[in-house]
Amino acid sequence: MPAESVEREILIEAPAEVVWDVITEPEQISRWFSDEAAVEQRAGADGTLTWRPGGRGGSRAGMVVPIRVVEAEPPRRFSFRWGHPEGTGPDEHNSALVEFILTPEAHGTRLRVLESGIEAVAHDEDGRARYREDHEQGWERHLGEMLAYLASRTRGETR
Amino acid sequence: MPIPLAEEDALWAAFADPTRRRVLEALLEQGETTTTILAEGLPITRQAVAKHLAVLNRVGLVAGQRRGREVRYAVQPARLDDAADSMARVAAQWDRRLTRIKRLAESVHAESRVDQ
Numbered sequence: 001m002p003a004e005s006v007e008r009e010i011l012i013e014a015p016a017e018v019v020w021d022v023i024t025e026p027e028q029i030s031r032w033f034s035d036e037a038a039v040e041q042r043a044g045a046d047g048t049l050t051w052r053p054g055g056r057g058g059s060r061a062g063m064v065v066p067i068r069v070v071e072a073e074p075p076r077r078f079s080f081r082w083g084h085p086e087g088t089g090p091d092e093h094n095s096a097l098v099e100f101i102l103t104p105e106a107h108g109t110r111l112r113v114l115e116s117g118i119e120a121v122a123h124d125e126d127g128r129a130r131y132r133e134d135h136e137q138g139w140e141r142h143l144g145e146m147l148a149y150l151a152s153r154t155r156g157e158t159r
Numbered sequence: 160m161p162i163p164l165a166e167e168d169a170l171w172a173a174f175a176d177p178t179r180r181r182v183l184e185a186l187l188e189q190g191e192t193t194t195t196i197l198a199e200g201l202p203i204t205r206q207a208v209a210k211h212l213a214v215l216n217r218v219g220l221v222a223g224q225r226r227g228r229e230v231r232y233a234v235q236p237a238r239l240d241d242a243a244d245s246m247a248r249v250a251a252q253w254d255r256r257l258t259r260i261k262r263l264a265e266s267v268h269a270e271s272r273v274d275q
Contacts, residue, residue: 006249006250006253008250008253008254008257009257010257010258010260010261011261012260012261012264012265013265013268014264014265014267014268015268018264018267018268018271019260019264021267022260022263022264022267023260028263031259031263032256032259032260032263033256033259109264111257111260111261113253113256113257115249115253
């Protein structure tokens with residue numbers, strides 16, 4: 001796993017099917033992610049996430065972010081690419097990949113999320129919007145790996 | 160404290176060059192040093208090292224101090240932390256979203272249990 005990706009997880013006391021619906025149903029997505037969502041549970045499907053001005057993203061302008069579903073395997077895996085310029089297809093150089101992995105456990109579901117290729121777009125929603133306009137080239141791989149390494153080194157030295 | 164986006168872009172751009180990262184890494188290893196000494200340990204010319212140091216200096220990742228006839232460079236740890244923080248912010252955003260997903264899924268689940 002390249003370190004320019006972010007990986008987080010949480011244990012949810014609900015069956016994987018319930019978690020799956022929360023993650024993938026447009027009506028539910030608008031309760032934890034964007035203000036509006038047009039998303040299909042089908043690999044290759046193009047959709048949009050919409051942040052309204054003054055909405056959840058905290059952005060004054062609001063924005064519409066195109067996404068493309070990469071995998072939809074209920075109730076285990078859901079992934080999509082986002083951050084690519086409008087009107088172009090997403091690839092590893094112009095978009096980040098977000099993967100949800102659901103693992104049933106004794107008392108619920110472990111939900112992991114991985115976002116990789118972050119450096120291909122930007123570092124938050126506002127940055128993404130801006131990058132869509134002025135980003136030209138793919139970033140180096142392993143950027144974050146180096147970054148994390150460097151940061152840990154300096155922290156070690158200064159503390 | 161979040162750093163302005165334009166500044167952040169410049170910071171990431173400074174990182175994007177692999178040779179420049181090697182220069183930065185070498186500087187970290189050596190602590191405080193000069194362009195000439197840095198170039199000795201790297202497969203690039205002194206001029207190239209100077210060029211990369213200038214870019215790193217511009218975004219605040221390194222700072223140079225004149226000591227007599229030479230300039231000694233050192234990494235600025237606070238700035239490096241800024242860069243690491245931008246990754247941490249992405250992680251924090253996902254933490255917030257996951258917490259909301261958890262709350263939603265658990266309340267849906269609790270309701271369906273009551274219905275049964």
